[in-house]
Amino acid sequence: MNIVENFDLYAPRLINKKELLSSGHRACSGCAEVLAVRLMAKALGENTVIASATGCMEIVSSMFPTTAWNVPWIHVAFENAASVASGIEAGLKALRKKGKIDDRYVKVVGMGGDGATMDIGFQALSGAMERGHDMIYVCFDNEAYMNTGIQRSSGTPMGASTTTAPAGKVSSGQKTWKKNMPEIMVAHDIPYVATACPSYPLDFIRKMEKAKSIKGPSYIHCFSVCPTGWRCPSNQAISMGRLAVETGVFPLYEVENGHYRLSPDMPKKLKPIKDYFKGQGRFRHLSAEEIDTIQGKVTTEFKKLTEKAKFLK
Amino acid sequence: MAKRIGMEVAVAVAEAVGLCDIDMAAVYPITPQSHIAEHLSDLVADGKIDAEFVTVESEHSAMSAVIGASGAGARSYTATSSQGLMYMHELLPIASAMRLPITMAIANRAVSGPLNILNDHSDIMPQRDSGWISIFVENAQEAIDMSIIAFKIAENKDVMLPVNINIDGFQLTHMVEPFEMPTQEEVRNFLPPFVPHATLHPAKPVTMGAFAMSDYFPEIMKAKDEALKNSKKIILEVWDEWAKMFGRAYKPVETYKAEDAEVLMLTMGSMGETAQMAIDELRAKGVKAGLVKLRLWRPFPFAEIKAAVKNAKKLIVTDRAVSFGGPGGPVFSEVKSALYAEAQRPVIYDYIYGLGGRDVPVGDFVGMFERVLADTANKEVDTYEFWGVRE
Ligand SMILES: Cc1ncc(C[n+]2csc(CCOP(=O)(O)OP(=O)(O)O)c2C)c(N)n1
Ligand code: SF4
Ligand SMILES: [Mg+2]
Numbered sequence: 282m283n284i285v286e287n288f289d290l291y292a293p294r295l296i297n298k299k300e301l302l303s304s305g306h307r308a309c310s311g312c313a314e315v316l317a318v319r320l321m322a323k324a325l326g327e328n329t330v331i332a333s334a335t336g337c338m339e340i341v342s343s344m345f346p347t348t349a350w351n352v353p354w355i356h357v358a359f360e361n362a363a364s365v366a367s368g369i370e371a372g373l374k375a376l377r378k379k380g381k382i383d384d385r386y387v388k389v390v391g392m393g394g395d396g397a398t399m400d401i402g403f404q405a406l407s408g409a410m411e412r413g414h415d416m417i418y419v420c421f422d423n424e425a426y427m428n429t430g431i432q433r434s435s436g437t438p439m440g441a442s443t444t445t446a447p448a449g450k451v452s453s454g455q456k457t458w459k460k461n462m463p464e465i466m467v468a469h470d471i472p473y474v475a476t477a478c479p480s481y482p483l484d485f486i487r488k489m490e491k492a493k494s495i496k497g498p499s500y501i502h503c504f505s506v507c508p509t510g511w512r513c514p515s516n517q518a519i520s521m522g523r524l525a526v527e528t529g530v531f532p533l534y535e536v537e538n539g540h541y542r543l544s545p546d547m548p549k550k551l552k553p554i555k556d557y558f559k560g561q562g563r564f565r566h567l568s569a570e571e572i573d574t575i576q577g578k579v580t581t582e583f584k585k586l587t588e589k590a591k592f593l594k
Numbered sequence: 595m596a597k598r599i600g601m602e603v604a605v606a607v608a609e610a611v612g613l614c615d616i617d618m619a620a621v622y623p624i625t626p627q628s629h630i631a632e633h634l635s636d637l638v639a640d641g642k643i644d645a646e647f648v649t650v651e652s653e654h655s656a657m658s659a660v661i662g663a664s665g666a667g668a669r670s671y672t673a674t675s676s677q678g679l680m681y682m683h684e685l686l687p688i689a690s691a692m693r694l695p696i697t698m699a700i701a702n703r704a705v706s707g708p709l710n711i712l713n714d715h716s717d718i719m720p721q722r723d724s725g726w727i728s729i730f731v732e733n734a735q736e737a738i739d740m741s742i743i744a745f746k747i748a749e750n751k752d753v754m755l756p757v758n759i760n761i762d763g764f765q766l767t768h769m770v771e772p773f774e775m776p777t778q779e780e781v782r783n784f785l786p787p788f789v790p791h792a793t794l795h796p797a798k799p800v801t802m803g804a805f806a807m808s809d810y811f812p813e814i815m816k817a818k819d820e821a822l823k824n825s826k827k828i829i830l831e832v833w834d835e836w837a838k839m840f841g842r843a844y845k846p847v848e849t850y851k852a853e854d855a856e857v858l859m860l861t862m863g864s865m866g867e868t869a870q871m872a873i874d875e876l877r878a879k880g881v882k883a884g885l886v887k888l889r890l891w892r893p894f895p896f897a898e899i900k901a902a903v904k905n906a907k908k909l910i911v912t913d914r915a916v917s918f919g920g921p922g923g924p925v926f927s928e929v930k931s932a933l934y935a936e937a938q939r940p941v942i943y944d945y946i947y948g949l950g951g952r953d954v955p956v957g958d959f960v961g962m963f964e965r966v967l968a969d970t971a972n973k974e975v976d977t978y979e980f981w982g983v984r985e
Contacts, residue, residue, distance in 0.1 A: 408651030
């Protein structure tokens with residue numbers, strides 16, 4: 282029986298029923314990023330403290346004097362979620378050790394968008410991971426600065442049209458390949474790195490739970506479809522996420538202590554990327570040749586990954 | 595009872611902080627603050643302080659980490675200087691808006707460019723409006739005392755604001771001066787444990803740093819302004835308490851031979867001691883000179899400043915930072931606006947001096963007095979001048 286098709290049957294048993302990110306937040310309808318955040322909170326449970334970067338998820342969840350958060354949550358600025366989280370971790374550790382707070386184990390989590398993580402907060406994240414804090418960092422990658430109006434980031438894929446790298450008469454949108462952030466985290470030699478997507482909720486939750494069980498730094502890169510910024514119908518976010526995985530554009534894998542493993546959800550044979558591109562306005566301007574070039578890169582990168590999974594088992 | 599010892603001031607500051615049962619420190623090294631960072635690390639490494647020392651990769655992360663830790667309820671400390679303080683700038687108003695009682699030492703140093711590692715006040719002045727309590731110290735004893743006192747002021751439930759302590763870089767941080775270091779027992783009696791009003795802990799989930807638009811933002815700004823103004827009462831109380839316990843009294847504004855003075859000079863920080871020698875020299879020559887030392891920069895002590903300068907004919911404000919294209923040095927504009935509505939007030943001169951560590955000997959202070967005394971027609975008042983600068 283397919284778990285996703287029988288989700289209602291399985292969900293109550295497999296997923297924490299408590300809503301730690303409550304409804305009533307201000308995300309766009311069909312936003313897969315906020316769905317991912319909600320699933321993350323469910324997987325983490327109550328003994329969690331979250332430090333969030335500025336961005337869509339911060340804005341939609343914390344309009345003063347309301348809050349959507351049922352776990353302790355702090356936002357300070359755009360580029361420092363990882364350093365704020367590292368300070369919370371250090372603070373709680375000291376207070377626990379000195380008996381100033383109760384002795385329960387609390388997981389500290391930093392979260393940010395692709396801009397907050399891969400661009401402006403890159404140094405803070407690298408520092409926090411290198412220092413070995415007992416924390417999880419989750420990047421919610423919707424492939425642009427959505428909160429400020431769909432500007433390009435280093436997570437924007439080649440060829441996508443954004444408001445600062447638009448397609449025009451002499452331009453085909455983004456001119457650079459997407460930064461391989463999970464690999465950069467692997468290079469930090471941290472215990473656990475994983476990619477995930479809310480279109481595969483059980484895979485995502487399992488990875489969050491694994492990260493939670495690790496004493497030390499871990500990093501989850503969560504592919505988060507943004508119908509508003511990608512110009513796709515708001516009822517397509519889940520299937521769009523699945524297509525990104527099925528085409529190899531965003532492969533699901535994890536790296537535990539240097540050992541690579543593709544997620545069981547990865548298909549044996551990849552679909553062509555045009556299946557994924559065709560439903561999105563941001564790729565509409567691309568020519569067949571341009572799509573071919575991108576297809577070549579996706580194929581090569583996926584091959585590299587499967588080789589790693591073979592040799593670094 | 596504490597005994598009198600001699601030690602480098604930066605090291606002594608770290609020792610003093612070490613007596614305060616801090617839970618966490620995040621410090622990024624920068625000259626001339628580095629000895630604070632290094633000595634704190636030593637204290638943690640030797641198990642003399644039971645705290646987490648987070649070796650952050652930048653000052654931006656240092657301030658971010660202490661914000662996180664303080665939000666979690668930990669007594670948190672940092673120290674910086676110059677470029678490091680400028681790098682923290684973005685986060686300073688956030689720390690005060692969140693009402694986090696962080697304390698920070700600033701080893702004051704000139705801001706680039708050009709790059710310069712020596713002392714002036716151009717690093718702290720751009721932070722003026724960030725909502726922090728801001729204190730200037732003159733010597734080793736004050737640096738030590740304020741480092742301890744700052745926690746008690748910041749953590750008072752009617753204050754809950756961050757505090758910075760300004761210690762002139764090199765001129766003070768690297769001096770070996772005699773002082774009395776309070777004992778651990780004395781500090782324990784003076785400084786109660788930190789009791790935060792809300793913390794980042796699952797026992798009682800809270801949201802900190804929420805997003806506020808025009809419907810709430812102005813009220814939040816007003817609340818912060820009132821909190822900072824109201825903190826003065828507590829600052830005075832805590833200083834009184836300190837005086838009772840340790841016999842060293844502090845006031846927002848200190849004066850020296852000012853009562854009958856016709857010409858006053860106003861200084862901030864370690865230059866006060868040199869200026870004091872100039873006053874003695876001038877007094878010996880029969881000049882009625884006096885000194886006003888401004889210790890509390892924020893909240894600004896309006897009443898005390900007015901009272902201290904009221905009877906003088908002339909006031910020389912000295913500035914160690916420039917407000918380029920503006921009305922003069924930042925201290926000058928502040929003092930001028932404080933006195934604007936006073937019926938009885940001195941005329942004011944501004945000398946910008948000692949930039950980038952330029953030495954200012956006693957003779958220069960004497961020279962400033964002579965200069966304004968020679969200006970009998972008050973032609974040079976309300977202007978500023980770079981003192982001792984080659985044309
Ligand atoms: C220092 C700083 N620079 C710029 C901004 C403006 N800004 C706020 S959120 C944001 C983009 C967020 O993008 P991302 O991290 O990808 O999150 P998303 O909104 O896409 O989820 C930008 C540019 C800021 N708040 N602070
Ligand atoms: S802009 Fe995109 S990421 Fe932001 S709330 Fe809307 S759908 Fe979600
Ligand atoms: Mg984004």
